[in-house]
Amino acid sequence: MIPSDTILTTNREVGERVRQYLDILTKPPGSLGRLEQLAIELAAMTAEPFPRVTPPGVMVFAADHGIAEEGVSAFPQAVTAQMVANFVAGGAAINVFARQIDARLEVIDVGVASEVSGLGVVDEKVRRGTANFAREDAMRREEAEAAIAAGRRAAGRALEAGCRCLIIGEMGIANTSASSAMVAILLGEPVFSLVGRGTGIDDARLAHKQAIIEAAIAARAPDPEDPLGVLASVGGLEIAAMAGVCLEASMRRIPLLVDGFIATVAALVACRLAPSVRDILLFGHRSREPGHEVVLAALDARPLLDLELRLGEGTGAALAFPLLEAACRVLAEMATFEGAGIVTGRAP
Numbered sequence: 001m002i003p004s005d006t007i008l009t010t011n012r013e014v015g016e017r018v019r020q021y022l023d024i025l026t027k028p029p030g031s032l033g034r035l036e037q038l039a040i041e042l043a044a045m046t047a048e049p050f051p052r053v054t055p056p057g058v059m060v061f062a063a064d065h066g067i068a069e070e071g072v073s074a075f076p077q078a079v080t081a082q083m084v085a086n087f088v089a090g091g092a093a094i095n096v097f098a099r100q101i102d103a104r105l106e107v108i109d110v111g112v113a114s115e116v117s118g119l120g121v122v123d124e125k126v127r128r129g130t131a132n133f134a135r136e137d138a139m140r141r142e143e144a145e146a147a148i149a150a151g152r153r154a155a156g157r158a159l160e161a162g163c164r165c166l167i168i169g170e171m172g173i174a175n176t177s178a179s180s181a182m183v184a185i186l187l188g189e190p191v192f193s194l195v196g197r198g199t200g201i202d203d204a205r206l207a208h209k210q211a212i213i214e215a216a217i218a219a220r221a222p223d224p225e226d227p228l229g230v231l232a233s234v235g236g237l238e239i240a241a242m243a244g245v246c247l248e249a250s251m252r253r254i255p256l257l258v259d260g261f262i263a264t265v266a267a268l269v270a271c272r273l274a275p276s277v278r279d280i281l282l283f284g285h286r287s288r289e290p291g292h293e294v295v296l297a298a299l300d301a302r303p304l305l306d307l308e309l310r311l312g313e314g315t316g317a318a319l320a321f322p323l324l325e326a327a328c329r330v331l332a333e334m335a336t337f338e339g340a341g342i343v344t345g346r347a348p
């Protein structure tokens with residue numbers, strides 16, 4: 001077995017070779033800006049001087065949240081299951097963007113409160129929604145572990161189907177409340193700086209949401225140094241599953257494109273469980289949800305797009321995917337100065 005530090009050294013060397021190669025391609029050095037950094041990162045992640053990210057595999061994890069009964073979302077819990085049906089029918093925004101990038105799309109039920117079985121949904125239901133974390137722990141530790149394992153299996157299926165880049169997304173009414181609570185605990189940030197309007201709540205509901213989350217954190221008080229405990233106490237099943245995808249992608253050294261606020265919280269949990277996960281993560285976009293900025297900063301992450309999205313489902317990551325493909329194609333397809341017969345000497 002090759003020790004992991006050897007693998008990392010090799011990967012850094014590949015990244016360095018790609019950095020030098022980019023400078024002999026027919027463009028002023030550095031002129032493709034962040035796309036060049038992206039090419040270097042993809043090469044280092046995969047240990048491939050000519051990395052490939054197609055086809056991508058989009059995974060949308062769906063689950064419900066007991067905290068929804070506190071009136072913290074603009075939409076009722078039933079919408080989670082209804083949107084799962086929409087994903088399967090192909091009518092949601094993520095279906096449109098997944099088709100646009102020729103992605104393999106899988107919809108996984110890890111904890112929807114009602115029955116959503118039927119053609120097209122992968123049944124990995126751990127339980128029917130979490131408990132209301134304002135009153136009790138959202139789930140047991142073993143349930144959080146089971147959801148992580150479901151995420152790992154989903155990543156495995158995508159990779160066995162030939163996917164070379166993974167995209168994580170989610171659907172779960174009230175999951176911005178669970179995510180905000182997790183960030184407040186894991187990063188020690190005040191709730192008011194994290195809580196946002198989610199699906200679109202008004203000022204009164206926003207104040208109510210903040211008060212509910214603050215009281216719940218005081219009541220649950222999980223250990224901030226115990227990421228699995230935080231997940232079980234105030235988290236969500238889809239968040240756990242997305243953390244599982246991050247862990248599996250890291251083990252297999254596959255680039256993973258993270259979506260918005262909720263997906264980034266899952267990435268944070270995975271990085272707390274295994275810090276080397278950070279090496280394979282790329283961030284698709286900056287969400288409108290205020291907590292996203294805080295988590296991105298904690299992960300030292302600079303997202304690729306800022307389109308003021310706040311949808312979830314993996315949409316922001318799917319929209320950013322063509323930039324990864326462009327970075328790979330620059331390496332594979334651009335001519336070198338020598339090959340194109342271009343004289344590179346500087347003007348006198």
Ligand SMILES: O=C(O)c1ccc[n+]([C@@H]2O[C@H](COP(=O)([O-])O)[C@@H](O)[C@H]2O)c1
Nearest residue numbers: 073172174175176198199260261287312
């Ligand atoms: O990805 C994001 O940054 C994001 C920001 C706000 C809302 N969402 C989506 O909206 C739902 C959660 O919002 P809420 O108000 O029900 O907590 C859930 O299904 C998410 O996919 C997603």
Ligand SMILES: Cc1cc2nc[nH]c2cc1C
Nearest residue numbers: 075079171199311312313
């Ligand atoms: C309609 C709808 C679609 C969504 N997609 C992700 N979260 C969502 C929340 C709602 C309410």
